Amino acid sequence: MFHSKWKKKALATFLTLIVPTAALGSEDYQQLITQARKGNTQPALTWFSQHPDLDENKLADWLQIASWSGQDKQVIEIYNRYQHKSLPLRGYAAVAKAYRNTQQWQHALNLWHALYEKDPVNKDYLRGEILTLADSGKYDVALEKIKALNQHAPDNKNILIEAYIYKISGRYEDELLTITRAMSFSSALAPQSEQYLNALQNNFLPEAVLSRTDEHSVSPTVRVDAAAKLVRLSAMPTRTEKERYNIADRALALYEGMFKEWKDKPEYAASYQRARTDRLGALVSRERNKEAIAEYQRMTDEGLTLPEYARYWVATAYLKDHQPKQAEAIMSALFYQEDGEINTLSMEEKADLFYSHIESEHFTPAQVLTEKMVRTTPAYRSMQGSPAQLPNDEWLQGYQLMSSLVRYGNDLPQAEKITYDLASKAPGNQGLRIDYASVLLARGLPRAAEDELKKAEVIEPANLTLEIEQAYTAMTLQEWNQAKLLTEDAVKRHPENEAVKRLQRANDIHQLSELRIGGSVGLDSEGPDSGKHDTSLSSVIYSPPLATNYRAFAGYGFSHSRFSEGKGNVRDWLGGVEWRSRDNWMEAELSGRNFNHKTKTGARVSGWHDFNDHWRIGYEGERLSRRTPLRAMKNDITANSGLINVRWYQNERREYGSSFSYLDFSDGNHRYEYSLEGKERIWTAPSLLVDVQPALYYGRNTKADTPYFNPEESFDIVGTVQANHLIWRNYDKSWTQEISGSVGNAWQKNYGNGMISQLSYGQRISWNDVADVGATLRWEKRPYDGEREHNVTVEFDMTFKF
Known part of the structure; x- marks a missing residue:
């Protein structure tokens, strides 16, 4: 049966050729036939139904006119009623057409074949047979x-x-x-x-249809198809971002025109609904994710059910808008079967599903998805007709997702191994080299990352991902001018790219002022060193960067405690300059220290120098040192100090440092202190890190019988286990808790050995890279002059950038 205007027009074209042109009888009858030819078939059909005694020519006319009016069942009924009569061939042609339209293929074929045998000159009969064969x-x-x-x-x-x-x-x-x-x-x-x-x-060339005719003269389906094709093109990853944005803008412009014409018009309801649905894809391609989500919510409130492809767009919008749980819920409903198996997905869908799990902090389903990809996907694939084995992009994607999985799970050594293996096996793949450099940077090895990025730069210097990673590396290395230039270029080229926006934000945060506050409050103390009800506070505010490498700072602090000889109070006002450049950091400070109702001028120079990613040397010299015990200052004793330290850093899992400090007290005492401390990570999980921190300390003083705690010699050995647990995280926002316990031994000359024990619990909140607040409750018990005494302290620190 014909289902389109084209089909009916094709039949009408050749059937019209077999309509007789001879006179048809009376003038009235001829008028009926003329009206039927013009489309007004009902008068003729009424006349035929009222005159059953018809000759063969009039019967053929009746059959043809009934056929023109689309009354195929009536044609067959008339034919069956008068089949004993011998009709003109044109009558049988109308019957054959009716059989064909009612899908009675064999009857139609028999008639067409018989007609062509009787009149082989008329090729329309053969064409009718061919059309019937096709329809069957x-x-x-x-x-x-x-x-x-x-x-x-x-x-x-x-x-x-x-x-x-x-x-x-x-x-x-x-x-x-x-x-x-x-x-x-x-x-x-x-x-x-x-x-x-x-x-x-x-x-699927609706845009070609529109280019060959007036937009408003084509069907709504063509217009919606044309816009939908643009949406599909805008999502193709092979195109540049600028091209995708331009294509998405063209689609959005088409949709705006449709909405103006079709809104609130019932005859266009279906096309309007489809246009609203497909427009979601254009909004997502254009990175207008909030608009896509808002439109989806409006459509849901209206009771509309979106097709799967549109719901996937919405899930992508949620993911890009940092709402991973909503994205995960939609994608899980779309992609997982009831038995937990994963439907056949494209590479892009697998990546989005993976990141919806990871960014929702659901590592188990992400791990199941990734391990299945790695386990079931071969490294090479065959192309039909070619004996050569071709690299399998899905296998590569599986391992790239695996490296992301272990990186999110804090297993950076495994992430480094995977990315290094991939990059070394495909030296021409720039993206793999950048991934490897990114892991090195995450492990605290920015110079190694810089070297890898230089190698990657040879392949395509203008690559956006490369430029972004180089900018982050430059920031870590304190190459502020380089980071600024790279960021400005990335923003100029791709201002609406999400990764570029994050880079711009990081650069903007670097330009902010910074406030640091820290302190402690003694809740219960028995030690002679800190006194009772001790309180300390330090605060420093830094200006935005000045002349690239400099920041000015000013601060205020105080210390207070009670001793047997009375209260001790120290207040500090300070100001200075900080200098930050590649491999170096330094601060120079002048301070006014007020104690015992007088103010003295202090000074400090601190700094460090990095030789490479692994070795750093630090130094500090201070007049009226803040390392002077408060009890000494209560007794009008001050000290100047000097310090030098060396740090060896392997990676985030292992580091050791040693230091030597010297205090020259105004009472003639000289204090020498040596320390060695380190960190070894012993446990890694997505939300839990456990470190062991060994520490050694040796101190010696040259003078005894001072009013402040001043052991002639002392030696401490302490081992600490510290666990850091992630309670909640959402991108740049996190809430963690930290538990630590220490056990050790303290030896003091003339007093022997005693046990050191310590427990602490703290929490920390970080917010959008501009706020970091932490507080810790610490209990410690250790010997002083042979007597084990305890301290209970609350410590806090805050950093705000504004």
Whole structure:
């Protein structure tokens, strides 16, 4: 049965040729036939139904006019009633058409075949048989017959029928090719013809349809298809970001025009609904994710059910808008079967599903997904017709996701191993080299990362991901000018890219002022060193960067405690300059220290120098040192100090440092202190890190019988286990808790050994890289002059950038 205007027009074209042109009797009868030819068939059909005694020609007229009016069942009924009569061939042709339209294929074929045998000159009978064969699904036989007919009797109608066969058999490319060939030698087929426009649309070329006709003259389906194709193109990862944005903008402009015309018009309801749905994809491609989410929520509130592809767009928008739990819920419903198996997904869908799990802090499903990809995907694939083995992109994606998984899970050694193996096996793959450098940077090895990025730069210097990673590396190395230039270039080239926006934010944060506050409050203390009810506070505010490497700072602090000889109070006002450059950091400070109702001027110079990623040397010299015990200052004793330290850093899992300090007290005492401390990570999980921190300390003083705690010699050995647990995290926001316990031994000359024990519990909140606040409750018990005494203290620190 015909289901389109094209099909009916094709039949009408050749059936019209077999309508007799001779006079049909009386003038009134002729008038009825003339009206029927013009489309007004009802008067003639009424007349025929009232005159059952008809001759063969009038019966043929009745059959034809009933056929024109689309009353196929009536045609067959009339034929069955009068089949004892011998009708003109045109009458049988109308019956054959009716059989065909009602899918009575064999009856139709029998009639068409008989008609062609009686009148082989009339090729329309053979064409009717061929069309019926095609409609019945015998495409190959129909194609063979129409090609043979066209070879012996070339005709434009033959080519159109060939195109029709290709169309209904789903061979749309051949349909378009056939019609295009026909247009080359037939003026009846113009670029605006219905057949050609339909062929373009069948080949998903709606934009070509619009380019050949007025936008408002085509069907709403064509307009929606044209915009939908732009949406699909805008999501293709092979295009540049600028191209994708331009294509998405074109689609959005088309949708705006449709909405203005179709809104609140019931006849366009279906097309309007589809346009709203497809527009979500254009918004996501254009990085207008909040708009996409808001539109989705409006559609949901209206009770509309979106198709799966649109819900995936919405999930992508949620993921890009840092709402991973909503994205995960949608994607899990779309991609997981009831038995937990994962549906067949594209590479992009797998990546989005993976990151929806990871960024929702659900590592188990991310691990299951990734391990299945790695386990079931071969490294090479075969292409049909080629003996060569080709690299499998899905295998590579599986290992890249695996490196991201272990990196999110804090297993950076495994992440480094995976990315190094991939980068070394594919030295021409710039992206793998950048991934490796990114892991090195995360491990605290910025110079090694810089070297890898330099190697990657040879392949494509203008690569955006490369430029972003180079900018972060430059910031870590305190190469502020380089970081600024790289950031400015990335923003200029791709201002709307999410990664570029994050880089711009990091650069903007570097330009902020900074406030640091720290202190402690003694809740219960028995020690002679800190006194009772001791309190300390320090605060420093830094200016935004000045002349690239400099910051000015000013601060205030105080210390207070009670001793047997009275209260001790010290207040400090300070100001200075900080200098930060590659491999170096330094501060120079002047201070006014107020104690015992007088103020003295102090000074400090501190700094460090990095020789490479692993070795650092630090130094400090201070007049009226803040390392002077408060009890000494209560007794009007001050000290100047000097310090030098060396740090060896392997990576985030292991580091050791040693230091030597010297205090020169105004009472003639000289204090020498040596320390060695380190860190070894013994446990790693996505939300838990456990470190062992060994520490050694040796101190010696040259004077005894001082009013402050001043052991002649002392030696401490302490081992600490510290666990850091992630309670909650959402991108740059996190809430953690820290528990530590220490056990050790303290030896003091003339007093022997005693046990050191310590427990602490703290929490910390970090917010958007501009606020970091922590507080810790600490209990400690250790010997002083042979007596074990305890201290309970609350310590806190805060950093704000504004």
